[in-house]
Amino acid sequence: MSVTDVRKDPTTLSMVVTAEFAAPVERVWQMWDDPRRLERWWGPPTHPATFVEHDLKPDGRVTYFMTGPDGERYHGWWRVLVVDAPHTLEFEDGFGDENGQPKEDLPVTRSRVRLEPVDAGTRMTIESLFPTLEAMEQILAMGAEEGLVAALSQIDEQLAA
Numbered sequence: 707m708s709v710t711d712v713r714k715d716p717t718t719l720s721m722v723v724t725a726e727f728a729a730p731v732e733r734v735w736q737m738w739d740d741p742r743r744l745e746r747w748w749g750p751p752t753h754p755a756t757f758v759e760h761d762l763k764p765d766g767r768v769t770y771f772m773t774g775p776d777g778e779r780y781h782g783w784w785r786v787l788v789v790d791a792p793h794t795l796e797f798e799d800g801f802g803d804e805n806g807q808p809k810e811d812l813p814v815t816r817s818r819v820r821l822e823p824v825d826a827g828t829r830m831t832i833e834s835l836f837p838t839l840e841a842m843e844q845i846l847a848m849g850a851e852e853g854l855v856a857a858l859s860q861i862d863e864q865l866a867a
Contacts, residue, residue: 708862709855714846719836721851725858728827729865735792735821737861738762746864748772750856753780758806763789768797769806781806787816795819799834813841830858 708725715721727734737743741760749755753772760768768784781802788796800814808814816835821828832854836842 709858712851712855714842714851716839716842719839719842721834721836721842721846723832723834723851723854723858725830725832725861726824726826726828727830727861727865731821731823731828732792733865734828734830734861737864738795738819739791743864745770747857747860750853751860753853762786762795769802771802779804783808784817793821813837813845815841815845832858 708727709723710726711722711724713720713722737747739762741757744760745755745757748757748770749772753774755770755772757768757770762768764786766786766789768786769781770783771779771781773779781804783800783802783806784797786795786797788794796816796818798814799817801809801812803809813836815837818831818833818835820831820833822831823829834845834850836845
């Protein structure tokens with residue numbers, strides 16, 4: 707598996723997941739930049755993603771849903787804040803309704819993705835920042851850590867294709 711480290715810190719309200727891939731930064735960036743490639747790894751293997759909107763530029767909107775084994779759909783959205791291809795992506799990440807609109811009763815996190823070259827290829831760091839300790843606990847209890855680790859474990863196969 708590509709994930710090398712997961713750190714959760716309730717004092718900074720953050721979770722940082724680090725992964726390394728045997729591919730150059732530009733190739734790993736494509737896993738975010740191309741919605742069809744993003745679909746192949748975003749979400750754990752049991753909940754594949756379908757991206758409906760994918761406007762990866764500042765103030766852009768990304769909407770998607772993950773389909774569970776029972777056919778139930780789980781919707782999400784991003785509001786893109788920063789794009790510095792192929793090194794940095796920042797976005798607000800939230801849960802959505804069936805129309806891709808934000809669910810007001812669930813927390814929104816801020817995600818920071820960094821890609822940097824290393825001897826073996828690329829190091830990807832994904833930092834999730836939570837608004838409160840309660841929000842962090844709620845999202846982690848929903849399986850955010852396990853889901854992200856499972857999702858990232860699918861990238862190597864996509865890079866090899």
